[in-house]
Amino acid sequence: MNEGMTKMNNHIKIKADLDRGIFWSLFATIMFGTADTLLQFLSQHENVSAVWFLSTRTFFAGIILLIIGAFMYRRHFFDIFKSIQSIVYLVLYALLGICVNFLASYLSVQYGNSASMSILQYLSPLFVLLIMVIVQRRAPSLIDVIVFIMAMIGIFLVLTKGNFSKLSISTTALMWGIGAGFGQALYLICPVPLTKKHYPQILILGWGLIISSVAFNLKQPIWVNPPKINLALVLTISCVVLFGTIISFMCFLKAAKYVTSQIMSLTAAFEPITVFILSFIFFNLQVNFIEVLGAVIVLAAIITLQICHSRANN
Known part of the structure; x- marks a missing residue:
């Protein structure tokens, strides 16, 4: 009976650690997304160089x-x-x-805008893969090629919003x-x-x-x-420094005590999601179904890449 109680307590502790790790990782990711959104306010509304x-x-x-x-x-x-x-x-x-x-x-x-930037920045695992392929002089695997094609299709849909004759953002x-x-x-x-x-x-x-x-x-x-110093500028820069750099990094360190890097990389998908939601609320971002579909395809492609490579490394 004592052995059964020990196993149950261990199971509860593992689950509690997992919940803590996911919480801190998600919180850090949301802070990054919030900071990305604030960049749009600084660059376009406060005209900060x-x-x-x-x-x-x-x-x-x-x-x-x-x-x-x-x-x-x-x-x-x-x-x-x-x-x-x-x-x-x-x-x-x-x-x-x-x-x-x-x-x-x-x-x-x-x-x-911050929404387009965040989804393009989320392609970083593909750039890591590309750099590794070049440095290590190895051919990409089939899953790498499939994920790359998926991501390109998703980005194309996001940047055109279904109007294939022009981009929704400048070159x-x-x-x-x-x-x-x-x-x-x-x-x-x-x-x-x-x-x-x-x-x-x-x-x-x-x-x-x-x-x-x-x-x-x-x-x-x-x-x-x-730039002309005002309360809005000071508060915005302070939030970017504190939440987008200091607090988010400390939360990631705390999350690393409880969960694996694989789980933390999966929660990173919430950064562009956070940016899209905040941009929709505060910057009146117009999003159509094609753009949402493209973003989902990109997220699915990167998550698939991370899961497959994590399993291969293990």
Whole structure:
């Protein structure tokens, strides 16, 4: 009987951990989606320039994360700078991962809208796959090809809304959106060598943000030609920094204690869903059935890719 009670208690604990992990992962994803939507308000309604905003976002987010990281990993705060190789990887992560991802995302929203950007950025697993195919010089599997075709069909439907003679967003927005997806792929790939060396993730991101902040501030310092400061601007930037960077990242770290990366990657589908819902509510986004169908096809394709590759790795 004691053995049966032990099994039952273990089952309850596993389920409770799963529920906690899914909750924190979903919460983080929704925060990312909310931040993506706020980018549209900043770029189109407050007319905030991309480089000034990113100089501000990366600087304050990096400082806050490093302060938190200093309390959590005081003895390991500067460990990442003790190896030339690690420094090189960190700089590559900052410039190719963070800078490219953040800049392309903002400009895609500025020239188009947050909904289109989020669905294009969600293609990042396909870009990761493409990079791995090129680097490893291997042929893609049949499922990779099928998923790629599905995703392209879905994106075509989203961007045309059923009117195949023209795109629903500008070519500029489309190119920056593709850049956002590619940047997101680099954002996922570049820090892998650092995480394998067991550097704390919060410090990797914190130092990466500070380095990317230096790059953006060299182009446009925070104090040079700032936009007109008002309450709406301050609150919006604060929300993007806190919810879209700090809180979302901390929630992902908390979720990682309870669930696998596979489950966390599946919950990422709620980011574009969140953006679509918020854009519909606050920006009067017009969505038709064809566009919804295309978005569903893209989500299904990426989820299928993640599940198949996760099973193959296991």
